[in-house]
Amino acid sequence: MLQLNSISKSYNKGAIKAVDNISLDIRSGEIFGFLGPNGAGKTTTIKMIVGLLKPDSGDITIGGVNVWEEPLKAKSMISYVPDSPEIYDRLKGIGYLNFIADMYGISKDKREEKIEYYLDMFDIKDAMGDIIGSYSRGMKQKLVLTGALINEPELFILDEPMVGLDPKSSFNLKETMRQMRDGGKTIFFSTHILEVAEKFCDRIAIINEGKIVTVGTMDELRSHAKERETLENIFLELTE
Numbered sequence: 212m213l214q215l216n217s218i219s220k221s222y223n224k225g226a227i228k229a230v231d232n233i234s235l236d237i238r239s240g241e242i243f244g245f246l247g248p249n250g251a252g253k254t255t256t257i258k259m260i261v262g263l264l265k266p267d268s269g270d271i272t273i274g275g276v277n278v279w280e281e282p283l284k285a286k287s288m289i290s291y292v293p294d295s296p297e298i299y300d301r302l303k304g305i306g307y308l309n310f311i312a313d314m315y316g317i318s319k320d321k322r323e324e325k326i327e328y329y330l331d332m333f334d335i336k337d338a339m340g341d342i343i344g345s346y347s348r349g350m351k352q353k354l355v356l357t358g359a360l361i362n363e364p365e366l367f368i369l370d371e372p373m374v375g376l377d378p379k380s381s382f383n384l385k386e387t388m389r390q391m392r393d394g395g396k397t398i399f400f401s402t403h404i405l406e407v408a409e410k411f412c413d414r415i416a417i418i419n420e421g422k423i424v425t426v427g428t429m430d431e432l433r434s435h436a437k438e439r440e441t442l443e444n445i446f447l448e449l450t451e
Contacts, residue, residue: 212397213237213260213366218269220255229255231421232269237414239365242388242398244412246405248450252421253401254294257370260399261291273366287315290359294370294401296351300344304335304354307343311358325361332383333357349375356384367391369400373407385411409442419450 213235220230230252237243247253258264260271262278262285271278276285298307305326312322330336333353338346346354352375359367367388373381385407388398392413402408408415409429416426425432425445432445 212239212274213399214270214272215256215260216270216272218256218259218266218271220252220259220264220267228421230259230266233418233421233423234269235416235423235426237397237399239397240392240395241413242392242411243400244408244415245399245401245418246403246408246415246446247401247418251418251450253418254370256418257291257368257399257401261289261368262286288365290362290364290367292352292355292359292369292372294374296355298343298351298355300342302343303340304343304346305339307354308339308358308361312361315362317361322361325363326357329357329360332387333380347375349377349380352376353380360387363396365396367396367398367400369398371402372400373402373404405442405446415442417446417449424449 214237215233215235217232217234218230219228219232221228233252233256245253245256255264259266260273260278262282265279273285273288276288278285302310308326309322312326317325327336330339333356335350335353335357338350343351343354352372356372372384376384388411392398414426414428415432417424429442432442
């Protein structure tokens with residue numbers, strides 16, 4: 212579903228190598244965790260996948276569609292939740308969701324059904340008539356997640372999705388992601404919560420200093436590390 216083929220990205224005229232010749236093949240119907248220390252290249256990689264940054268070299272394809280050669284076709288298959296939600300503070304919540312639905316061409320009946328379902332799930336229905344600028348960090352995260360989910364994306368990309376969520380909302384989001392996976396969708400997400408990644412992901416990649424240091428199932432990751440008890444042990448061993 213998602214292929215990264217030898218992608219690299221540098222800053223400051225090549226002085227800083229944020230992502231260094233990485234390749235990944237993420238399959239349909241899997242939850243794929245993307246882990247690494249701060250500054251390892253996670254967010255830069257994600258921004259290249261969704262078309263916000265252009266790689267210096269290499270190719271990215273989504274469902275066989277090149278992200279930079281056919282950007283609209285590629286983006287029509289994805290939804291993206293960034294690590295810090297940047298949304299229009301002067302819009303009302305419902306106005307933002309209708310804007311997203313319009314962008315994806317979602318019919319009136321279908322959007323109403325989906326919006327109601329996810330607003331109930333995240334318990335923010337009562338805030339939809341309020342200006343987004345009045346929302347808390349957690350409410351903004353729930354709104355962005357709702358906007359991303361109503362599209363029913365083939366590829367769901369999330370950067371630190373649990374930040375700001377209460378325990379019930381985190382649980383419901385994880386259940387939704389599992390249901391998407393079971394329906395053949397692909398979830399690619401970055402997180403610092405290693406316990407979630409260990410229990411939740413079908414496969415995991417760890418990036419450090421711009422390079423992929425390991426990728427595989429938990430059993431495969433354990434086979435490549437001396438400290439095999441938990442993902443935290445493996446992570447610390449491979450990134451120190």
